[in-house]
Amino acid sequence: MAAGAASSKARTIADEVRRRIVEGEWRQGDRIPDEADLAIEFDAARATVNKALQLLANDGLLDRRRKAGTRVTVDPVRKASFTISIVREQVEQAGMAYSYRVVAQRRSPVPAGLAARIGLKQGEVLVRMRAIHYADDRPFQLEDRWLNLRATPTLAEADLRQLNANEWLVRNAPYLRAEMAFSAENADRRDARLLGTQPGRALLVLYRSTWNDLGPITTVRVAFQPGHIVGTEGNFWPDR
Amino acid sequence: MAAGAASSKARTIADEVRRRIVEGEWRQGDRIPDEADLAIEFDAARATVNKALQLLANDGLLDRRRKAGTRVTVDPVRKASFTISIVREQVEQAGMAYSYRVVAQRRSPVPAGLAARIGLKQGEVLVRMRAIHYADDRPFQLEDRWLNLRATPTLAEADLRQLNANEWLVRNAPYLRAEMAFSAENADRRDARLLGTQPGRALLVLYRSTWNDLGPITTVRVAFQPGHIVGTEGNFWPDR
DNA sequence: AACCAGAATAAGTCTAGACATAGAGAATTC
């Protein structure tokens, strides 16, 4: 809750500049003093001021351009960062027992739409698996995953039935790029059956795909149990 | 799409270290050479190596501790950052005409649950307003907002009917802290009517609250039109 | 008025060196 704010000169400067912006002393679009001036004001080296201002620029609070100087961002964009942790940890942290069951697994050619979206030739054969994650024996989330064994040579197909694919991937297949998207979908009959709910219930659905240098690793549709909320705390606040 | 990666020595080092991790040269939990050694290897100052490693640590790829050294993170957490832009911009960027209509506005005491969540005394009177954002005359999103005029002294109640509250706030009331959460809800009768859809349809719903040093500024429930997707690209990838 | 070249400027980056500080591991004491 409280700002962990490890004190450091750069952090102090950043906080003071932030304060001036938040309290309206420096208004949106205003040009703020340049690094050299601030360095004098705060009795710091320019590099330190630079670091402080970069922190704020990363938070989207400042716009900085060479020669043009530093300005207070006009339409600050709201950024929020979500942390998607491993399901098992999430469940266990809530004090519930975690279990996992593979519902189906087979090789299957990728449908055209998906292939295009993740950058594969249509018809390429991937492993498709459905699994359910339980919290205290109640279905917690449902995953429908496509796995590209070519991008994860060390993962044998046979292992998949035993392993929690998500966990294996997190631990063993670092990715270079990831995309995520949230949407809401009405549970279809299968969703409802697997999640133990009624068809039509609104489900929060997360799509995630990851790539490494060998190509797409996996793409997954995760449907959460009805009522699930994914939250974050974020923005305009010291990150670390 | 491509890594914008402005080349810089620090960036180059970070990319190389990232490569070694992704390609398994350095495995999870491994201790990597210390800054001094890497500085020699890459013929750079230690400060530059430090900057490079801090970048990766921010991405969650490395764990760094004084004396203990730097290790490859064991269970990398998936972080993703979402950018919530101003509705109007979002709509206009899609080439559609934006409009906005206030459906209701009145002063109202905060219900207990909400008061507790955002840190107000129960019964405090806030302004509550409902509004619809349209894209090409089709309802795009629905907002149900509570506004604390005490935290935004310059905002007169009378203005609210004219203004787009969200935009006014973004431009004029910088916040210190924000919380966001996604969920999925079945449209109730009112949602459906205002969004021009059928009751029961799954809606992606975003809750957002913001605070400044005067207290809570606003809290809002945003319901998107059915089928709406909020996406991101993120993680393990250079931020900027 | 439109265009172009050069000067000036502010941020971007790097370096070498210094000191601060957390914390692991060893040595010491009880």
Place this chain on the structure above:
DNA sequence: GAATTCTCTATGTCTAGACTTATTCTGGTT
């Protein structure tokens, strides 16, 4: 054996100074 203190090390941070680079601005040219 457990607890405490000590020591040393790797990261954290800062500094002063230099050089680089993008971009604005200015003034001159067509």
